[in-house]
Amino acid sequence: MTVPGTAVAGESGAAPAxxxxxxxxxxxxxxxDLATAAQHARGKLTARERIGLLLDExxxxxxxxxxxxxxxxxxxxxxxxxxxxxxxxxxxVHGRTVFVYAHDFRIFGGALGEAHAEKxxxxxxxxxAAGAPLVSLNDGAGARIQEGVTAxxxxxxxFLRNTRASGMIPQISVILGPCAGGAAYSPALTDFVFMIRxxxxxxxxxxxxxxxxxxxxxxxxxxxxxDTHAGTSGVAHFAFDDEQSCLEEVRxxxxxxxxxxxxxxxxxxxxxxxxxxxxxxxxLVPADGNQPYDMRAVIExxxxxxxxxxxxxxxxxxxxxxxxxxxxxxVGIVANQPLALAGVLDIHASEKAARFVQFCDxxxxxxxxxxxxxxxxxxxxxxxxxxxxxxxxxxxxxxxATVPRVSVVLRKAYGGAYIVMESRSVGADLCYAWxxxxxxxxxxxxxxxxxxxxxxxxxxxxxxxxxxxxxxxRAELMHPYHAAERGLVDDVIDPADTRAVLISSLxxxxxxxxxxxxxxxxxxxx
Numbered sequence: 001m002t003v004p005g006t007a008v009a010g011e012s013g014a015a016p017a018x019x020x021x022x023x024x025x026x027x028x029x030x031x032x033d034l035a036t037a038a039q040h041a042r043g044k045l046t047a048r049e050r051i052g053l054l055l056d057e058x059x060x061x062x063x064x065x066x067x068x069x070x071x072x073x074x075x076x077x078x079x080x081x082x083x084x085x086x087x088x089x090x091x092x093v094h095g096r097t098v099f100v101y102a103h104d105f106r107i108f109g110g111a112l113g114e115a116h117a118e119k120x121x122x123x124x125x126x127x128x129a130a131g132a133p134l135v136s137l138n139d140g141a142g143a144r145i146q147e148g149v150t151a152x153x154x155x156x157x158x159f160l161r162n163t164r165a166s167g168m169i170p171q172i173s174v175i176l177g178p179c180a181g182g183a184a185y186s187p188a189l190t191d192f193v194f195m196i197r198x199x200x201x202x203x204x205x206x207x208x209x210x211x212x213x214x215x216x217x218x219x220x221x222x223x224x225x226x227d228t229h230a231g232t233s234g235v236a237h238f239a240f241d242d243e244q245s246c247l248e249e250v251r252x253x254x255x256x257x258x259x260x261x262x263x264x265x266x267x268x269x270x271x272x273x274x275x276x277x278x279x280x281x282x283x284l285v286p287a288d289g290n291q292p293y294d295m296r297a298v299i300e301x302x303x304x305x306x307x308x309x310x311x312x313x314x315x316x317x318x319x320x321x322x323x324x325x326x327x328x329x330x331v332g333i334v335a336n337q338p339l340a341l342a343g344v345l346d347i348h349a350s351e352k353a354a355r356f357v358q359f360c361d362x363x364x365x366x367x368x369x370x371x372x373x374x375x376x377x378x379x380x381x382x383x384x385x386x387x388x389x390x391x392x393x394x395x396x397x398x399x400x401a402t403v404p405r406v407s408v409v410l411r412k413a414y415g416g417a418y419i420v421m422e423s424r425s426v427g428a429d430l431c432y433a434w435x436x437x438x439x440x441x442x443x444x445x446x447x448x449x450x451x452x453x454x455x456x457x458x459x460x461x462x463x464x465x466x467x468x469x470x471x472x473x474r475a476e477l478m479h480p481y482h483a484a485e486r487g488l489v490d491d492v493i494d495p496a497d498t499r500a501v502l503i504s505s506l507x508x509x510x511x512x513x514x515x516x517x518x519x520x521x522x523x524x525x526x
Contacts, residue, residue: 027065027082035106043199044177045243047087047102050137053247054100055091062089063123069115074146081107084115085140088123090132093254096266099127102137105177110140112183113147117154124161131260133170135250138187139177139200155182162189167362170257172250175200175226175236176243188235191359192253192311194246195226195236202229202236231314234348239314253309256323256330257363264364265330272304274327274503281495285372287436289411292338295320295370298410299333302326302499308333311356316348317341321356323365327503329510332360335370336421345417346377347390354393361401366506369407369422374443375414392525395420399427400524402516404509406502409433409489414442424488429512430505431489432498439483444474 028048030036039046045053051060065087068080085107090099101123103110112120120136127134143151165171166189173187174194179202187193187202195202203224210216210223222228229236240246258265278301285293299322300306308324317340322333334353336343360367376387398405398420406429407422418439422428433439441447448470449456459465483489493501 023066023082030083030104031081031106039106042177044105044139046106047104047137047139050174050176050243050247051087051089051091051100051102053244054135054137054250055093055098056095059091060089060100061091062087063126064088064119067115067119069113069147071113071144071147071150076146079108083107084113084119085110086112086116086119088119090123090126090130093251096254096259097130097132098135098254099123099130099132100135100137103140103177105139105141108141108144110177111142111144112140112151112154113144114150114154116144117151117157120154121157121161124158124165127169128161128165131169131262133172133254133257133259134165135172135174135254136186136190138173138175138179138183140183141178142181142183152182155186158186159189162186166191167261169260170254170363172253174246174250175202176246180204180206180224192238193229193236194238194240194250195229196243196246197226197239197241201225227314230312234312234315234352237312249309253323256309256325258365261362261364267330268325268328270304270325270328272327275500277496278302278499279496281498285410285434285436285495289374289436289438292342294339295335295337295343295372298370299324299335302502303331303333304328312352316346316352318343318346319349319353321353326368326499326506329506330365331368331506332356332365333368333370334422336373338372341377342374343372343412344374344377345391345394345420346382347385347387350387350390350394350420354397357394357397357401361397361403364403366404366509367401367406367422368502368506369405369428371407371409371413371418371421372411373414373417373421374412375417389525391416391420395426396522396524398422400516400522401427402512402514404429404506404512406430406505406509407432408493408498408502409437409439409483410495411436411438412443413437413439415440429509432491432493432501433480433483433489434495434498435480435492436495437480437483437489437492438478439488440478444470444478447477448473 036046066082067084068082069084085104086101087104088101090097101120171190172192173190176196177200184202184204201220201224207218207220207223210218226239230239280301284297299308303324308322311321318337320335320337324331324333424431452469456462456466484492
């Protein structure tokens with residue numbers, strides 16, 4: 001028997017070359033027009049169309065396009081398509097190398113078998129060895145049942161590589177179809193998860209199993225759709241209406257990230273003056289600490305061109321995490337959001353910010369923290385849900401971070417939440433405050449009720465006495481310069497100078513180097 005594409009005696013070199021072209025065309029075209037039309041009818045692009053949108057035009061180099069499975073039984077021996085249902089390789093995004101793998105739902109429903117898994121393992125190993133980001137385009141039906149436990153072992157190899165690459169290279173998961181069962185754990189191990197409304201779902205057990213076990217009826221989207229994971233579970237960082245805009249945003253995110261943990265984030269030519277005064281900040285932030293405002297407007301006023309990429313925008317809205325640029329340099333921003341729950345820290349906000357701080361620290365992205373926090377959210381639900389443990393995650397992340405760290409207190413900074421939100425005592429390199437700052441153990445009203453409880457109770461006019469003592473406490477311990485007098489902040493600055501002060505501070509800290517204690521790893525709260 002002659003293997004297709006091999007030369008035989010007396011045959012010219014043109015025939016094998018032509019056979020190779022036919023085989024390559026078959027691998028590229030996949031199962032044919034009908035399967036492609038069915039994919040499009042579902043509102044989804046093919047694997048190669050997705051790669052074409054993600055990477056710079058003409059930059060993709062495929063790896064193992066001729067790979068086929070070797071399984072037998074259940075009719076598999078008669079169905080051995082090239083690629084085995086996953087397209088792998090590398091290309092460029094904005095001229096920088098990126099590795100990618102994309103499930104081809106047209107072949108075995110994108111299900112993972114032995115050969116399929118080995119292709120993914122190889123491209124993950126190549127990405128780590130080359131020190132370049134890895135993007136997975138997920139659209140698969142889980143493990144290939146016909147191949148049995150071998151398929152499950154393939155997932156184990158993916159999870160192991162996700163974990164080994166964590167903090168070494170950026171890993172981005174884009175969910176473009178089903179991602180169920182064990183397959184959902186790989187995206188959860190990566191740095192960022194993108195999803196598409198109505199076409200992508202992630203869950204460990206589907207609606208049928210949920211109904212059989214619990215009696216609950218739920219749709220695929222309600223259980224694990226894009227809006228569910230972007231707004232309720234926090235599993236997804238971004239949700240989009242279509243694949244084109246989603247993949248364009250992936251490209252933008254990659255433009256803000258270094259290739260690996262040994263490099264600095266890519267700088268861009270600044271298009272905004274480093275000394276620009278931000279006069280609007282005075283009007284954006286009310287002096288009255290009880291009046292809310294939108295912290296996004298503050299960030300927009302400070303950063304280059306008012307442009308920033310918010311992470312997990314719809315989950316834990318009381319804290320903002322964003323990537324942006326200051327004077328062309330990438331920065332990570334953590335900021336309380338007074339529009340949501342007055343900007344308090346709670347379980348979800350602590351988890352969200354902690355993960356973001358750890359990511360920025362892993363990839364050499366300086367951190368800016370904008371503080372306006374009245375404390376941790378009180379309540380039985382929070383305490384029983386483990387707010388102590390979850391709040392400690394953010395504390396641990398900040399204490400462990402070695403990148404340049406600058407904080408600005410805009411208004412409130414009360415109690416333990418003040419300590420956790422990048423105070424001097426947990427290692428911030430520079431701490432600034434606006435003249436509207438209130439840095440204290442608690443608000444003046446609460447403090448006066450505790451400190452002067454007996455005097456208020458014994459007074460003939462408790463309300464008047466309380467008001468006078470609140471005023472006294474505020475004047476003594478909560479005036480704008482109290483923290484500066486004690487060295488807890490480095491300077492009290494004009495809000496209009498915030499942008500210039502941050503840029504000059506980060507420029508000074510650019511060559512910062514900090515050595516952590518030698519250890520295998522820490523044991524952060526989980």
